[in-house]
Amino acid sequence: MERVIVVGAGVGGLASAIRLQNDGYDVTLFEKEPRAGGKMNRIVEDGFTFDVGPTIVMMPELYREVFELAGRDPDDYIPMVAVEPLMDISFSADERVRLSNNLADITATLESVSERDTEGYLRYLGVLYKRFLIAKNNFLQRSFRGPLDFYNPKSLVAGLRLHTLGDAYSSVSRYVADERLRKSLAFQTLYIGISPYEGPSLYMIIPMIELLYGVWYMPGGMYTMAEGMARLFQELGGDLRTSSPVEEIVVRRGRAKGVIVDGAFYPADAVVCAADFPYAMKHLVKDERARGSYTDEKIDSMDYSCSCFILYLGLDKQYPAESLHAIRFASDFKKNVTDIFDEGRFPDDPSFYLYAPSVIDPALAPEGMQGLYVLVPVACLPEEGADWSEEAVASYRERVLDLVERETAYDDVRDHIVYEKLYTPADFAERFNAYRGATFGLRPTLLQSNYWRPHNKAEHCKGLYFCGSSTHPGAGVPIVLLSARLAAEELRRDDRSRRKRAGAARRAAKASEGCMSGRNSSAAEGRASEAAALGKEGSR
Secondary structure, three states: OOEEEEEEEHHHHHHHHHHHOOOOOEEEHHHHHHHHOOOOEEEEOOOOEOOOOOOOOOHHHHHHHHOOOOOOHHHHHHHHEEOOOOOEEEEEEEEEEEEEOHHHHHHHHHOOOHHHHHHEEEEEEEHHHHHHHHHHHHOOOOOEEEEEOOOOHHHHHHHHHHHOOOEHHHHHHHHOOOOOHHHHHHHHHHHHHOOOOOOEEHHHHHHHHHHHHOOEEEOOOOOHHHHHHHHHHOOOEEEEOOOOOEEEEEOOOOOOEEEOOOEEEEOOOOEEOOOOHHHHHOEOOHHHHHHOOOOOOHHHHHOOOOOEEEEEEEEEEOOOOOOOOOOOOOOHHHHHHHHHHHOOOOOOOOOOEEHHHHHHOHHHHHOEEEEEEEEEEEOOOOOHHHOHHHHHHHHHHHHHHHHHHHOOOOHOOOHHHEEHHHEEEEEHHHHHHOOHHHOOOOOOOOHOOHHHHOOOOOOEEEEEEOOOOOOOOOOHHHHHHHHHHHHHHHHHHHHHHHHHHHHHHHHHHHHHHHHHHHHHHHHHHHHHHHHHHHHHHHHO
């Protein structure tokens, strides 16, 4: 196997392409957008620079691994600085908490609530760390090919030790009584697009990772990672083709044979699809047998993550905000979450996330100015369409800005907006082929996680592999990087098996040829002896 095509230059596509190119494969990477990155993209206008999608760097060793495996120094591509304080959290106009990475500071913050909750909080982090190690060693870093990869004594015991049947919010509530602390621990499940009242308690490892491993920032914003990966891929000799949307993954006789781009067929020995799995199955894999159980009906019936409504605001003023990241909680957080996941409507009282990168990186805004990213978790697009008309968007914008001014440091933000751009679920669907605009892909419910999540190796098509947020192990940049690793490992595993079989076949053929040659030689000698005997008889 020599030629590999990767579909989609998002985080997963870039990382898998780098791994395979570095392993000696001839990799071509097709991307529909004018530049690589997928949702990890950037807006650069009027002197302001904004990250489009991801903004928080956690588990930096997984970011660095992509460069280290190619023998590069990650600091030459993705320098990082630790973020401190970790985050500001607002529960109302007069009630705010600052979270820190520093153990002494976080302990002081917790003790200001109660010593009992401090003890419970720290004890819970220990419980989560134990579960994290179980998940990492048994599920997150393993792919699943067949039932026995999951339904075996070791995996089943590990699953029981994870206590996945309870939801995230109930899990933290057993250790912490204060409602504010419960929210500050439970809301991070929204990072991967699932309600803390629904998501398996396993996903409480996210706040543990933040607190124990820290949160980091890359100068230039998160797009620095995408830019660095694209540069490394090309330095390794990879062929990156932007503005080249793949129209079809071609399957012949049960094997992926290449792709069609702009009507032209590009052959390959294997295809890695990093496009959103539900979109890819519905629109790119047109061979029904290759899709297996993922029919249109099944894809439509699956559960999808929430989406995002994002305001990118360029401000002609610098506000006294000290935190890179901030969260504003709805007064009734459970109703807020119900509006999103059960009712499928814009929340009556939305929670939102603020990201102010120019606080730490002044180069991202003109001198004396500031950029502000405001993200509101919202429902994904329903099958029948949603109301994201200009009038609806304008109404949602006003609702959010009212709360920003009333409950954050940006108390007169409307008066200082000099640049503005909006993203809705419809934009994520159109620009990044996020099925139903679900920013985080398939919702990581219990029955859409681990073995029950789409696998990294296609089950009904040889030579086809998947990575990305809708595939195993799930969403979030570090986890998608793991997904890329697993997809590349699956491809190499199949290639080794194919080479081994081909080598065995060649040896068998050579041995057979030797036997035939020996038999032919013996036959020739016999014929020569017979002729000689006949000659002697004739001479007499």
